[in-house]
Amino acid sequence: MLKYAVASRGDDISDALVERIIQSLNEFGLNQDKQEPEIVISVGGDGTLLQAFHDYSHRLEETAFVGIHTGHLGFYADWIPDEVENLIIHIAKTPFQIVEYPLLEVVVRYGDETTPKRYLALNESTVKNSEGSSLVCNVEIKGETFETFRGDGLCISTPSGSTAYNKALGGAILHPSLASLQIAEMASINNRVYRTVGSPLVLPQHHTCLLKLLNNADVQVTIDHYTINHEDISSIQCRVAEEKIRFARFRPFPFWKRVKESFVGE
Known part of the structure; x- marks a missing residue:
């Protein structure tokens, strides 16, 4: 089964979401493995994913990242808390696409x-x-x-x-x-x-x-x-x-759409 780890920004909202994610993924039979995860779920913002990247930079070929933002929309974190159940099902049931960034x-x-x-x-x-x-x-x-x-x-x-x-x-x-x-x-x-x-x-x-x-x-x-x-x-x-960083993609995440939303507006 897929091995996963979860990283949190450390605030109450993010920590509560982490507990929910761990409970749900464990119910699906996935294994939490903080040492050798195949996927790291970052909960917080771009800074949280940035820290997760450095925590696992020694195993970039084996680990993919996905981000949930509990604050402002990020460039690395594309899921929102209301979509967590959908993301959990994707992680547990769906083979994910890998996108690599330099x-x-x-x-x-x-x-x-x-x-x-x-x-x-x-x-x-x-x-x-x-x-x-x-x-x-x-x-x-x-x-x-x-x-x-x-x-x-x-x-x-x-x-x-x-x-x-x-x-x-x-x-x-x-x-x-x-x-x-x-x-x-x-x-x-x-x-x-x-x-x-x-x-x-x-x-x-x-x-x-x-x-x-x-x-x-x-x-x-x-x-x-x-x-x-x-x-x-x-x-x-x-x-x-x-080396490259590997992101787990379960749906399109258009870069220029993110740029527009972050700097130009809707």
């Missing part, structure tokens, strides 16, 4: 030759100067220096994360079927001395972006909602990851 691979290297650390991001990674001064770094694309960036920071996002912080920075909204990453600037410095391209860049799957830090200040790197502070980070390498 992820961002982030490799952080250190000046003291500490072993590089590799991370996966579902939405984005940001790079800022943690002391509040400007970030200064060389931006290399495919091994060639593209520009020297000076400004508040850079945001490197996935297509599915392009509707999050990237959009607030003036980045483009990309359909999540595009295996790509996007680089958006945060308040770049442009004058007679310093110059950046000033526009978001979209890189395809086979292109790598390398940020080589030129100032010795502490740098703050975020991976989705996680923060990495380290005074000796020398470079951050970003590219489209080989």
Whole structure:
């Protein structure tokens, strides 16, 4: 039988819904398995699913995700509480379709030759100067220096994360079927001395972006909602990851319809 796990945002409404889901799925004979689930049901919002993704990022090939939103409509959570009974029946009785979205691979290297650390991001990674001064770094694309960036920071996002912080920075909204990453600037410095391209860049799957830090200040790197502070980070390498996140689809979930509902209205 299908093995499942349920993740909750932790509020009363979400927790009550989780208890209802577990009871119903157990009655159908499904097995709750928090260690090795085949499907993870996220109850809350996009942040809850984001956390569930990181909790199970070590088994993306075996685990699919589905989201129920108990707040505002999300980009990852497409079911509402009134539809839970229908979803439970689908999970228990219906083979689900798998939809895969690209992820961002982030490799952080250190000046003291500490072993590089590799991370996966579902939405984005940001790079800022943690002391509040400007970030200064060389931006290399495919091994060639593209520009020297000076400004508040850079945001490197996935297509599915392009509707999050990237959009607030003036980045483009990309359909999540595009295996790509996007680089958006945060308040770049442009004058007679310093110059950046000033526009978001979209890189395809086979292109790598390398940020080589030129100032010795502490740098703050975020991976989705996680923060990495380290005074000796020398470079951050970003590219489209080989891994993908797998969503369980039981019905159509049109991306552009979600964009319209979230940003334009009915």
